[in-house]
Amino acid sequence: MLLLTSNAYNIFWLGRYLTRIHFLCQHLPLQDDEHAKQLISALYLPAYDAASLTALLFDSEQSYSFSQQFSIAYDNVQALRGILSVQSYAELNAMFKSAKSNAVAICQVISDVEAVLEAESQDIFLFFSLGKYIEKLDQALRTQQECHDSLEKLDILANALSDYGWEDYVQVWQKFKVQPDLSTFNRLNAHLQQMFGVVT
Structure with missing residues (x-):
């Protein structure tokens, strides 16, 4: 199945x-204030303790709440x-x-x-996995955690994306691997948006 760019973008997000919610x-449960403060700082959330x-996460009116994030994910499912x-x-x-x-x-x-999504067609699995591991990498870099597994998975996905004419992204990815940090990740992420046809 050949995906439209808009569909691939919806699958990616x-x-x-879903990975962000997970x-x-x-x-949970958040009980340690110091641990909570680390998450708050890394994710730039408007909170101050556990x-x-x-x-915040349980308040359905808050944009970063589980409810709001889940609702956006559901909108993506409807679009697909x-x-x-x-x-x-x-x-x-x-x-949902x-x-x-x-x-x-x-x-x-x-x-x-x-x-359910990971059991779908190869094309859907590819872009869903790309979104999943880009998000995992973002989380690991923000929280200063080890990210070897995400780097390995994204390396495999980059090779698969070559078949979709994404050679430009693959080149940017190879450069990112030389210095994987938040600064270079932001450039990688911006390039990803361009590949999807989104102007940043």
């Missing part, structure tokens, strides 16, 4: 949003209805509707949502 779910960060298999779309629709604005339910269902 679906991978990023990352924060893994830190309690305020938890309140025409290219997802009938079974996958039905499963995803049911999962069952969790809705319930933060605890969202954290419980997020792995199942990812599994």
